[in-house]
Amino acid sequence: MRRALRESDNKYSRGIVAIAAGSASYPGAALLTVGGARRGNAGYVKFLSNSPRLVDLVVSKFPDVVPIKSLLNERFDSFVVGPGASKVNELPGSIPVVLDSAAIAMALRTNRKRRGAITVVTPHEGELRYLGITATELENSGREAVARNIATKLQIFVVLKGNRTIIASPTGETIIDKLGGAELATAGSGDLLAGLIGSFLAAQDAAAPLQLIHAAVDTHSRAGRAAAKRFTSVTAVEIMDSLAVV
Numbered sequence: 001m002r003r004a005l006r007e008s009d010n011k012y013s014r015g016i017v018a019i020a021a022g023s024a025s026y027p028g029a030a031l032l033t034v035g036g037a038r039r040g041n042a043g044y045v046k047f048l049s050n051s052p053r054l055v056d057l058v059v060s061k062f063p064d065v066v067p068i069k070s071l072l073n074e075r076f077d078s079f080v081v082g083p084g085a086s087k088v089n090e091l092p093g094s095i096p097v098v099l100d101s102a103a104i105a106m107a108l109r110t111n112r113k114r115r116g117a118i119t120v121v122t123p124h125e126g127e128l129r130y131l132g133i134t135a136t137e138l139e140n141s142g143r144e145a146v147a148r149n150i151a152t153k154l155q156i157f158v159v160l161k162g163n164r165t166i167i168a169s170p171t172g173e174t175i176i177d178k179l180g181g182a183e184l185a186t187a188g189s190g191d192l193l194a195g196l197i198g199s200f201l202a203a204q205d206a207a208a209p210l211q212l213i214h215a216a217v218d219t220h221s222r223a224g225r226a227a228a229k230r231f232t233s234v235t236a237v238e239i240m241d242s243l244a245v246v
Helices: 028-038 052-061 103-106 123-131 135-141 143-156 188-205 207-229 236-246
Strands: 016-020 045-047 066-068 078-081 097-099 119-123 159-161 167-170 174-176
Touching: 016 028, 016 188, 028 045, 028 052, 028 188, 028 236, 045 052, 052 066, 078 188, 097 103, 097 188, 103 119, 103 123, 123 135, 123 143, 135 143, 143 159, 143 167, 143 174, 159 207, 167 207, 188 207, 188 236, 207 236
Parallel strands: 016 045, 016 078, 045 066, 078 097, 097 119, 119 159
Antiparallel strands: 159 167, 167 174
């Protein structure tokens, strides 16, 4: 669940999440990732981009989001990169990082021991190739074993999306989400989830990251269920809107 707000909270104490998302080919991913982050109870969302088109797109939809051109000298409590083929050269240290899409490959050279903070990867089965996992290996070993093996080997958290999303920790613990349905199997749904996870990690004490990541996955799944009750055909936009009411 989202952290309960305190009367003494301000936008900084609620957490700041920075996001690099979207590209010329996938501009909508910027909106969806930022949209997910805005509903995770962080008090402040920053959007990292040097593209005027993407900045205009995001700020026109979400005027509360602050555009930035660099992470240098910026204050933030978590960072999300990868949705919509977004890229960065280096990852910040000492704060939680969520890697999606092709940015997942950065986990092969950047783990908790090196960064001093947790790393979360959010692949669907096809994106396991960024971690060197073949379709044959996945079929032979099974989803849960593959997620656990990646998490323990790289000392990262793995959110293996799909039917019964699997969350695996560096210590080998796994949680299987049983709530999410086929309505989540739609383009952009994973972008929402990446932003939501980043916001949960920024907004709450990351001393129990497995539970926080699971809470974000659960919230995403509940939003999907809520959208499915209102629409016969659910898209990521309906899931994003439903995050406001779950």
